[in-house]
Amino acid sequence: MVFAIAAMILLASPARAGCNPSDIFNATKQSVSGLSDCASACATGAGCAAAAAATGILTEIAASAGQGVVNSFCSQVQGNATQILGSLQSAGGSSIGQNLLDKFADALTAVGSPATVVQCACQTEQGVGSLGSDLGQCMEDVLCWLQGVLGDSCDCERPPPAIVSCPSIDVKKCLEDHDYSGVWNPACIPSAGIVNCNPNWQQCGYEGYSPSVAKLQTPEGTLAEALPATAEGTGCYGASYCFCPVPMNPTWHQVPNPGGDLPRFMFTCDCPYDPNDPDHQTHPGALMANGISSCLCNNTNQPANFGFAPFGMCPPAACPAGQTRLGLNGACVTPCSDPSQGMAFDGSCCSPAQMSSCGQCCPPSTVPDPKSGSCVPRPQQPK
Numbered sequence: 119m120v121f122a123i124a125a126m127i128l129l130a131s132p133a134r135a136g137c138n139p140s141d142i143f144n145a146t147k148q149s150v151s152g153l154s155d156c157a158s159a160c161a162t163g164a165g166c167a168a169a170a171a172a173t174g175i176l177t178e179i180a181a182s183a184g185q186g187v188v189n190s191f192c193s194q195v196q197g198n199a200t201q202i203l204g205s206l207q208s209a210g211g212s213s214i215g216q217n218l219l220d221k222f223a224d225a226l227t228a229v230g231s232p233a234t235v236v237q238c239a240c241q242t243e244q245g246v247g248s249l250g251s252d253l254g255q256c257m258e259d260v261l262c263w264l265q266g267v268l269g270d271s272c273d274c275e276r277p278p279p280a281i282v283s284c285p286s287i288d289v290k291k292c293l294e295d296h297d298y299s300g301v302w303n304p305a306c307i308p309s310a311g312i313v314n315c316n317p318n319w320q321q322c323g324y325e326g327y328s329p330s331v332a333k334l335q336t337p338e339g340t341l342a343e344a345l346p347a348t349a350e351g352t353g354c355y356g357a358s359y360c361f362c363p364v365p366m367n368p369t370w371h372q373v374p375n376p377g378g379d380l381p382r383f384m385f386t387c388d389c390p391y392d393p394n395d396p397d398h399q400t401h402p403g404a405l406m407a408n409g410i411s412s413c414l415c416n417n418t419n420q421p422a423n424f425g426f427a428p429f430g431m432c433p434p435a436a437c438p439a440g441q442t443r444l445g446l447n448g449a450c451v452t453p454c455s456d457p458s459q460g461m462a463f464d465g466s467c468c469s470p471a472q473m474s475s476c477g478q479c480c481p482p483s484t485v486p487d488p489k490s491g492s493c494v495p496r497p498q499q500p501k
Contacts, residue, residue, distance in 0.1 A: 159229075159231070159234045159235045159237070159238040159406075165229050165231065165234070165235055165404070168225045168226065168229045168232075168235045169235045169238040169239050169242075169406065169407045171221075171225040172222065172225045172226070172235055172236055172238075172239035172407075173238075173239040173242045173243050173407040175218055175221050175222045175225065175239075176188050176192075176239055176240065176243040177243055178218055179206075179210065179214055179218055180243065182213070182214070182215065182218070183210045183213035183214050184213070187209050187210040187213060187214070188209075188240070188243060190209040191205055191206050191209035191210070191240075192236075192237075192240035192243075195233055195236045195237055195240060196233055197233065198232060198233075199223065199226040199227050199232045202226060202232055202233065202236055203219065203222065203223050203226065206219070206222060207219065238406070238407060239407060242281075242407045242408050277355075277356035279343075279356060279357040279358060279359055280356060280357075280358045280359075281358070281359065281360060281408065281409045282310070282311025282312060282344070282358045282359065282360055282409055283309070283310060283311050283360070283405060283409045283410075284308075284310050284311065284312060284342065284360035284362065284385055284386050284387045284409055284410055285308055285309065285310060285386060285387075285402065285405050285410065285411045286308075286366070286386055286387060286388045286389045286402035286410070286411040286413070287305065287306055287307070287308050287371060287386055287388055287402070288305050288401055288402060289388055289389065289391035289401075290391050290393075290399065290401060290416070291305040291401075292305040292306045293391070293393065306371055307371070307373050307374070308371055308373070308384050308386045309384075310384040310385055310386050311344070311358060311360070311409075312331060312342050312343075312344045312358070312359075312360065312384065312385040313344075313382060313383065313384050313385070314331045314370070314383050314385070315380040315381055315382065315383070316381065316383060317370030317372070317383050319331055319332065319333055322380065326347060326348050326349035326352075327347050327349045327352060328347055329344060329345060329346055329347055330344075330345045331343065331344055331345070331385070332345055333368075337364065338363065338364060339361055339362050339363035339364050339366070339368075340361070340362045340368040341359060341360075341361050341362075342359060342360055342361075342362065342368065342385050343357055343358070343359045344357065344358045344359070345357050360385070360387065360408075360409045360410060361387075361408070361409075361410075362387035362410065363387075363410075363424065364424075365390050365398075365424060365431070366387045366388060366389060366390060366410065366413070366424075367387070367388040367389075367390065368385070368386075368387060368388075369385070369386050369387075369388050370383040370384070370385055370386075371383060371384055371386055387410040387411070388402075389401060389402050389411060389413035389414075389422070390413065390422070390431070396416075396417065396432065396434075397430040397431050397432050397433075398431060398432070399415070399416040399417070399432060400413040400414060400415055400416060400422045400431070400432065401413070401414055401416055402414075403421070415431070415432035416432070417432055417434060417435060418432065418433075418434075418435045437450035438450060440452060440453075441453075449465065451465035452465075454467035455467075460473050462477050462478055462479040463476075463477040463478070464478075464479075466479045467479070468480070471486075472485070472486065473486065474486040474487070474491055474492055474493055475488060475491040476491040476492065478492070478493060480493035481493065483495065483496055484496055485497075
């Protein structure tokens with residue numbers, strides 16, 4: 119009997135339609151990787167809080183009025199807070215209690231961009247809602263199968279998997295304190311929902327009697343799962359998870375464990391930070407409804423672009439009025455005052471006849487050389 123990571127457990131479990139590692143990965147990724155809408159909503163702490171509140175309210179509405187009501191509402195989210203609330207009332211009618219409508223209205227009136235907040239909430243709720251049936255049953259089958267292997271009976275119905283928080287630490291601040299893995303450095307101590315006694319995804323305690331952790335890794339990101347104990351008498355808890363998308367960094371951080379006999383590590387999804395690359399220098403913003411931190415660029419404090427980003431994850435801030443930027447990440451310079459002149463790559467201005475093919479203004483005593491692309495001495499006039 120081998121208690122392995124989730125992918126191995128699932129591969130060894132009985133065949134079931136829609137119950138394999140790739141399906142679980144895709145379902146959970148769908149539910150928690152809405153970075154575009156959620157990152158915009160979480161540009162401010164108030165927006166993040168509103169998105170989380172709206173997600174909870176939509177979950178309550180789905181439970182009371184049906185997932186179809188939420189899906190219908192989410193398919194047409196637009197307008198201001200009043201228009202969005204009207205759409206929700208139209209979608210649900212009398213099946214939505216006034217208490218839920220009032221709570222939803224309170225969440226929306228606190229932010230300036232309610233449509234973005236609701237889109238984030240819809241994306242998160244719809245993904246999580248889909249886990250309650252297919253993925254929930256799949257994980258139930260896996261855990262029941264494992265209990266059967268270990269000789270126990272599966273006599274309880276576990277709840278669906280739940281998202282937990284895996285917030286980022288402030289990597290820059292942690293590095294500046296010269297203690298990236300320091301147990302006592304406040305900058306390096308996260309507050310996360312997935313814990314283990316080691317950073318290697320290994321089982322702690324006795325098989326079946328202790329919770330375990332598992333991961334599923336693909337080029338798109340890392341799915342981290344906390345699996346409950348399955349032996350008889352250990353309760354009927356459900357699995358929990360968070361998804362860390364590329365280019366965020368899935369990391370275990372050691373934290374204090376006063377009074378404990380074993381080390382204690384927390385799993386985090388850290389915002390990208392490279393001290394040598396300004397385009398990959400971000401810091402954590404507010405916690406999003408999908409359990410991970412929004413990542414803000416250090417140079418602009420705006421959300422980092424993790425999707426298609428032709429100008430980089432963290433393009434430089436806009437130039438002051440009246441100036442232009444040289445290249446994608448060059449310095450800001452004042453355009454040439456003489457429109458007949460061209461601007462070199464260093465911001466200097468000269469006649470196009472004096473500019474080399476490599477973008478350099480040749481000094482007066484030199485001329486551009488078309489072969490080398492540089493400047494060469496001006497030929498002497500014959501006497």
